Amino acid sequence: MDLDATPFRYFLTVAEERSFTRAAQLLHVSQPALSAQIREFERRLGFALFQRTSRRVELTAEGRLFLGNARRMVAEASWANQAAREIRDNELRIGAPFYTLHIPERRRMMDTLVSSHADIRLRIFDKTHERHYLDLSRRELDLALLVEPADVTAAADNAVTEADWPGGMERQSLAERRLCLQIPREHPLAQQDTVPAAALDGLRIVLPNRSLGAPLSVAIGRAVREAGALTIRPPEGHPIAVERYGRLSRNIAVSLGWFDIHHDDDGDDVIVRPIDGLDLRTSLTLVRFHGEQRPAAAMVWQSARQLIAGAPAALDFSRRRQRFSQEDA
The missing domain is CATH 1.10.10.10 (Winged helix-like DNA-binding domain superfamily/Winged helix DNA-binding domain)
Known part of the structure; x- marks a missing residue:
């Protein structure tokens, strides 16, 4: 041939x-x-x-x-x-948007792959959620690491187009975070351990845009509006920028709870509180398209929880590769 x-x-x-x-x-x-x-x-x-x-x-x-x-x-x-x-080269192609650089679990996963598993040729791609889904379905990506809604049924309902939440994907939730509010320390609500959902009525809150996908944006917007909150659209709508804008403008802002990015100003001038009565959660999710997987992708899928903990000892790639070869024989 x-x-x-x-x-x-x-x-x-x-x-x-x-x-x-x-x-x-x-x-x-x-x-x-x-x-x-x-x-x-x-x-x-x-x-x-x-x-x-x-x-x-x-x-x-x-x-x-x-x-x-x-x-x-x-x-x-x-x-x-x-x-x-x-x-042949055992290449592994992972979609990981730029915001995941500020998620400790993501850094531990990628750092462990780079430092402890040189036999895998790792390539990381920064694209939108919709493009990552498309590339997964085309087999141009093996895996994608994304922050998604934890409730996958609601996420499918909240999708604006099929590209927002396409079928054929398999998901593995690696960790979850509860939606919180980032509150200026001088605000009266900062004195409470949790913010009652009723306290959102009439409150001005900075919201993120659809940079993390329409299903998550729709879910957050609906939840705070149904509680009676008034929304603020910041100059930059990415969740990381939303938190920073809230700090600078002294407004309450939605916090997803994932990002450990350091701000230039004093880190004690805001406080993060959960919302009592509003249990909206996000998930750090490993996504793949259904069907046959290449060896490196299959091994990472099986060992993802060890990887986000930074535990390379739990991975014996050579032994696993041998096992996959035996199973395929």
């Missing part, structure tokens, strides 16, 4: 150069060898691809019609070769 789609590549190069001589130079083959390859390709196809004269080479009508198919074949061969290299 020709994984390089050689005849198609030769045909495209001659078609682009309109010259067997120039095409042969670009392909690093002799002109007679290239001409022979094209003649054999035409014989197998059952029609001529080129009209040859002493001065130039032109595509036949059939050749022009075949051009698009040839380009697709070359592209698919390239994708197949890339997939083969990734499987």
Whole structure:
């Protein structure tokens, strides 16, 4: 099997150069060898691809019609070769948006993979939730580490489009956090251990946008509005920026409780409190598309809880790889 789609590549190069001589130079083959390859390709196809004269080479009508198919074949061969290299090299492709850098569990997972498992070629991608879901479904990602709603049934109901919460995904919740309020220390509510849901009535609260996906944004917005709160839209709507804006503007802000980012100002000027009567939770979730998984992805899926605890000793990749090979035999 020709994984390089050689005849198609030769045909495209001659078609682009309109010259067997120039095409042969670009392909690093002799002109007679290239001409022979094209003649054999035409014989197998059952029609001529080129009209040859002493001065130039032109595509036949059939050749022009075949051009698009040839380009697709070359592209698919390239994708197949890339997939083969990734499987051979035990590559692991994880989607992890930039905000996860400020989540300790995420850092421990990635740091452990990098420092203790050099046999895995790790690649990390920063994209939106919707794009990570799409890449998982296309097998362009193996895993994604995301902050999602803990209630997956409600998340599916809150999705605005299918891209917000597509089917076919498997999820493993690694940790959960309860939705809280970040309150300026001078505010009267900061004196309470919990904030009663009734106290939200008429309260101005800074809310995040859809940067962590529509299902989570819809759930948060609905919960605080049903409690009677008035919403503030900050200049930046990402949850990390929301917390910072709340500190700077001295407004109460929604806090997801995940991020340990350090602020420039005094860390004691705000306090975080749960909302009594509003148990909305988020989950640090490892997501994959259903079906067969590559060895490195399967091993990380099985050992994810040890990894977020920073425990490489719990992972014996060589032994597990041997076991997977035996099971596949």
